[in-house]
Amino acid sequence: MMKYTNNKKSAASLLRQGGAGITLIMVVFLSGCSRVGPDYVRPSLELPGQWNNSIRKNTQDEQRLAGWWQVFDDPLLSSLIEEAAADNLDVREALSRVRTARLQKAGRESSLYPSVDGNASAGWSERRGGEGASSDSESYNAGFDAGWEVDIFGGVRRSVQASQRELEAQVEDLHDVVVSLLAEVAINYIDLRTYQRRLVLAESSVALQQETWELLDALFTVGNGDALALAQARYNLENSKARLPGLEIGLEASMNRLAVLTGKPAGDLHYLLNVPGALPEPSLQIAVGVPAEILRQRPDIRRSERELAAQTARIGVAEADLYPRFFLRGSIGLESISLEKLVTSPARLWSLGPSISWPIFDAGAIRSNIKIQGELQQQAYLRYEHTVLTALEEVENALISYVKEQQRLENLRNGAAAAEQAADLAENQYLSGMTGFNNVLDAQRSLLSFEDQMAESRGAVLADLVRIYKSMGGGWQKLRPAVSMN
Structure with a gap:
């Protein structure tokens, strides 16, 4: 009888243990069978088949786009761009955001696995009787607690998916920072060389006008001059001198900006950039490809698409709250009244079992949150579409500016040639007494204006070329900082 009774207790114990095992097997199996929320589908937008202001119709040269600054064939510009990509503070901040997103993703992924906590405690107590009798006792215990949320409906996995998409969006944000940075470095470098050229022209004009004024002043001093011509020469000279400070301010600002873009204090690159240099002369031919290619190349579009994917996953996270968790x-531990015997004590404690949590009444808060996440997804889609349209606009504007500025430059070249001829004729006629000095001044002013505008236009053409490469999303492919997606 006793033997039968012992067997019955043993069977009951096995049944309890077997039930826990069966429960474990069932929830693990079910955890891979369901996933709440919609699956993400990359949006498809109808884009134009070609640009309105295409320069060339052929396929885009992706290698040239990735290292577009090399078409300028300027070692100093290439050095500044590479230095900026490595040391610029905006890039370093964007890298930090990527690392933060990666750590957040790791934290979300930890929810997929069991957690284990260790614990230990000790206690001492003393009891005193009414006649002075006392008794002391001690207790010690140590153990581990484990817990695991079985992701049956996929809410945790959707959360991890959202964090992965957020990480990818931050990586694209880093690439976007690089694209903007490289273009800004190149444009400021072009501004620097443009200001240097305009200063040379302005200073040459001042020197020539100074000689003219000194000659007229000497003639007037000996009584063989023209007071009106002398006054006109003087105000023309002072007007030309007045242009110099503005050009010097622009030159200084360009050098300071380049220093900051490369992660240095303003003024640190003056020793290098103060040396005059010519404007780069790249080939002005460029293949821009078709509009659909910007979806693949531009980091801001890629970032916006990843943000849409992340928000789609968050709908699943919200829907998971409708279902039980x-x-x-489980826990396992040791217990003893003596610290020395804690490990060898026969007292063992353990427990194992499933639990469930299910919101029964929340006054519609969960369903409201699901609707909110759906609206946020719609907003993310609209931002994506807006980003694409803005990108198309930016490319079109850069293309038309590039084409029209080249036309303007050609007109200025023709005007400068005519102004130079007019200046020579006016000077010869004045010396022969056929015309007044006012015509000489007008011709000189016109020549200076055309030369200055021509130098400025040459810089504008190059800057527009940079803007085309930027609008096409070039640069990050070659100089993107090393990041990990894991």
Whole structure:
């Protein structure tokens, strides 16, 4: 009889243990069978088949786009761009955001696995009787607690998916920072060389006008001059001198900006950039490809698309709150009245079993949150579409500016040639007494104006070329900082 009774207790114990095992197997199996929320589908937009202001119709040269600054064939510009990509503070901040997103993703992924906590405690107590009798006692215990949320409906996995998409969006944000940075470095470098050229022209004009004024002043001093011509020469000279400070301010600002873009204090690159240099002369031919290619190249579009994917996953996270959450919890420990015998004590404690949590009444808060996440997804899609349209606009504007500025430059060249001829004729006629000095001044002013505008236009053409490469999303492919997606 006793033997039968012992067997019955043993069977009951096995049944309890077997039930826990069966429960574990069932929840693990079910955890791979369902996933709440919609699956993400990359949006498809109808884009034009070609640009309105295409320069060339052929396929885009992706290698040239990736290292577009090399077409300028300027070693100093290439050095500044590479230095900026490595040391610029905006790039370093964007890298930090990527690392933060990666750590957040790792934190979300930890929810997929069991957690284990260790614990230990000790206690001492003393009891005194009414006649002075006393008794002391001690207790010690140590153990581990484990818990695991079994992701039956996929809410945790959607959360991890959202964090992965957020990380990818931050990586594209870093690439976008690089694209903007490289273009800004190149444009400021072109501004620097443009200001240097305009200063040379302005200073040459001042020197020539100074000689003219000194000659007229000497003639007037000996009584063989023209007071009106002398006054006109003087105000023309002072007007030309007045242009110099503005050009010097622009030159200084360009050098300071380049220093900051490369991660240095303003003024640190003056020793290098103060040396005059010519404007780069790249080939002005460029293949821009078709509009659909910007979806693949531009980091801001890629970032916006990843943000849309992340928000789609968050709908699943919100929907998971409608369903019960399943947990497996267990603990194991030791207990003893003596610290020395804690490990060898026969007292063992353990527990294992599933638990469930299910919101029964929330006054519609969960369903409201699901609707909110759906609206946020719609907003993310609209931002994506807006980003694409803005990118198309930026390319079109850069293309038309590039084409029209080249036309303007050609007109200025023709005007400068005519102004130079007019200046020579006016000077010869004045010396022969056929015309007044006022015509000489007008011709000189016109020549200076055309030369200055021509130098400025040459810089504008190059800057527009940079803007085309930027609008096409060039640069990050070659100089993107090393980041990990894991």
